Amino acid sequence: MNDTITQLEGDLAADFYHYESLLPDEERKILLKARALMREEVKPLVNDNWAKGEFPVELIEKFRGSGLAALSYDGYGEHQPAVSHLLGGMMAMELSRTDSSVATFFGVHNGLAFYSIHHGGSQEQRDRWLPQMATMDKIGAFALTEPLGGSDVAGGMRTTARRDGDTWVLNGAKKWIGNATFADYVVVWARDVDDNHVKGFVVEKGTPGFVPEKIEGKIALRIVQNAEITLTDVRVPETNRLQNINSFRDVAEILRMTRSGVAWQSLGLMIGAYELALDYARERIAFGRPIAKFQMVQDLLVKSLGNITACWGMLVQLARLQDAGIFRDEQSALAKGFVSSRMREVVAWSREIFGGNGILLGYDIARFFADSEALYSYEGTREMQTLIVGKSITGQSAFV
The missing domain is CATH 2.40.110.10 (Butyryl-CoA Dehydrogenase, subunit A, domain 2)
Incomplete structure (x- = not known):
């Protein structure tokens, strides 16, 4: 990582503490490539496909040439060796910042399915399936x-x-x-x-x-x-049959790794919602002035930015623990439970800023508001994450 923290051209409005500057230049280029892909190829399609409940399969061809799959896996994909967990997390954040459905598609393919084979398969099985999954020729x-x-x-x-x-x-x-x-x-x-x-x-x-x-x-x-x-x-x-999977304990190892990815997706969703609300507040005129000048609107925006900044800091440290090979299940669980809860707050506050327009799909925020409910629940509810962390800190299991 960079030794100094600097403000970079193209920083997100939500990156108030310049977390992206912690990425090495080469890794930040990959992140910016994903940002451009999501802005130019994905964003124009999402509302129509969300309304129809369809996946834009034509995007898979765009993804195939992007080199965005298998980023975190040494020996597979375009980037070898594997990139840092910090970039892997920020990539999940970036995808979800535009659309959580597309981020989930990647999370299932690149996280749950790919890692299951990478972690649980023999070398022959990895060589048989993963190269085609890394290029996204197989999903x-x-x-x-x-x-x-x-x-x-x-x-x-x-x-x-x-x-x-x-x-x-x-x-x-x-x-x-x-x-x-x-x-x-x-x-x-x-x-x-x-x-x-x-x-x-x-x-x-x-x-x-x-x-x-x-x-x-x-x-x-x-x-x-x-x-x-x-x-x-x-x-x-x-x-x-995956040769290195012998019990549910091995499955739990996979979930430990991917649960942190859902936390990053939750961060991305709240960033996307905050950005929409900030832009809307600057442009929406009420009582003869932009609503961004209203104290209560600024209060909602600042509380949202505080949640985003705190969650980003938690996830940066979690990524460092992953890169060091010392992170634990309860650390992943705390991140997923905490960040997804803060996401729910930010998305609700952001929708509130839109008033009645907040329930119209054309303003995007309604999609973020609805999608947040799925991220809040999947890969383990907040209650389940609480029990995992609670057992760790007390030494007592409260599982029924």
Whole structure:
């Protein structure tokens, strides 16, 4: 990281303490490349696709040539060795600053699915699947959550796996699985009926008995193609079982890594909402003057900026702990729970500044307001993060 902190040309209005200056020049160039891509290619499409509940598949071709996938993985993707966790986090922030659905698409593909194979697969499996995922020629998904269970999936997983010679037979159901309607590789988690331990399987698109159906009627992250999956006697070869996954403890390691990414996405969403509110306050005229001159509007903006700045500082230090290889699950949990809660406040205050216009999709803020509810819940609710941190600081488990 840079030894000195300087204000950089193109700093975000929300980067009040110049956190981006902590990135080395080469890494900041990558961040600015993503910022331009989101502004020029993604932003013009999001409201229409959000309203229709469709994913703009034409964007995948744009993403393929961007080099934005597999940034954090040594030996894969355009950038080798892997970039810092600080850049990886700021990339998630940048994507969510424009649209959290697109950030979630990347988080599922590049975080949950890619890291599951990178962390849980053998070298042969990594070499087989990850190069095509790094170029985004193949898209991944991650199937853990089930229709009858959310945070209790560790002890209550109903999807089963039964060994039958050189194959495994999977039966059960999954829900809320992002990217699953079009993904090429879906990492499915199932309980082995013989030893009762959770194992991971890469189910390839078109496998008989594997049926993903799009979930309709969402009011948040409408661009994300969430699916409910039914698995009926799905036969998967032993070569597609992730060889280094032996229990739910290994799955928890994956969630520990990706949970911090959701915290960064939450930061990006609140930055995007704050920027929209700030611009609107400068332009909206009421009682003969811009509403930015009103004390109560400035109060909302300053409180929002305080939340953003505090959360950014927390996440910068978390990234440093990740880069040092010493960060813990409870640190990731605290970040996700705290930042997503502050995000909810900022988005509500930002929508308030828009008044009646705040419920119109054309002003963007309504999309941010709705999408924040999904980020607040997924990858573990605030209550679950609280119990993880509470156990760490007290030494006593309050889990039921």
